Amino acid sequence: MNPDSNPWNELDALILETLKEKPERELPLTFTDTLLRKVERQLTWRELVREFAVKTGIVTGTLLVLILCLILPVRETTNPFLLLLADHWKIVSGVIFLILFTFFSDQVLLKFYTKQRLLDTRS
């Protein structure tokens, strides 16, 4: 036994060596590919929703300005078209909702799933 040696030093050296070791378990080899597909999916979705929001915003904004221009000058309107819309506002709202939903399905959902199918075929 070496009288100058200290078992604590050897223990500390082993602990230090162990602390610097990489773990046995590693990420799977497919981790990056799987993750990239998810990232692509999220980015595509976000981009499509953003485009849809912009287009809807432009159309809705334009319509609102038009309606305000028609209504504001003549508070008590006699325009038969506007009166019809005002009387059947529930039907009008339903139709607008349907149009928006169709627009959303076409501009966002359909494009999203088409892009995803293309990506899946490629990979």
Next chain:
Amino acid sequence: MDDATLIAQVQAGKEHANRYLIERYKNLVWHMVLRMVSQPEDAEDLCQEIFLRIFRDIGKFRGESKLSTWIGAIAYHMSISYLRKKGKEILVPVEDYFPVAGTRPVVESAEAALDKSSMKKLIHRIIDSLPVHYRTVITLFYLEELSYREIGEITGMPDGTIKSYLNRGRQAIREQLVQLVPDLLPVLAETQ
């Protein structure tokens, strides 16, 4: 590729840049998360969530720190949130920490444990039983070789606390090792 170029290319949606970012930092994230969360399956899912958050928020990176510490901070905070959701205790000073029966590693004899690889496995199990902040700081300092400043930027801990956790963590590992293998030191002394 420097951080600014990488970020610009990731924001431009270049797939090779996304891939490069993941390959460059996946080990840092994995080592941290695995050490903090301990369950490999959960750690893998959490790593994916962390990277998705990184890609979502990359536009918010202002370059005030290194990209690696920004990513490390996201990994750290998401891991802590995960542990809180699972009801795991976070803030336990090491001197108050006592391993719960059933979680403490079991060793049969000093001779069996003295095989180097067995000793290392035992040390890893002891590290896994330490409180989470100790495990995190130990991993970042020894395995990832980060400086105190970088560890501070990731965890929000001051330098003094980091040094304290490192010292106390190592002390706790030594003490637990000697407790688990009572004949260890005499056997180590005899073999020298």
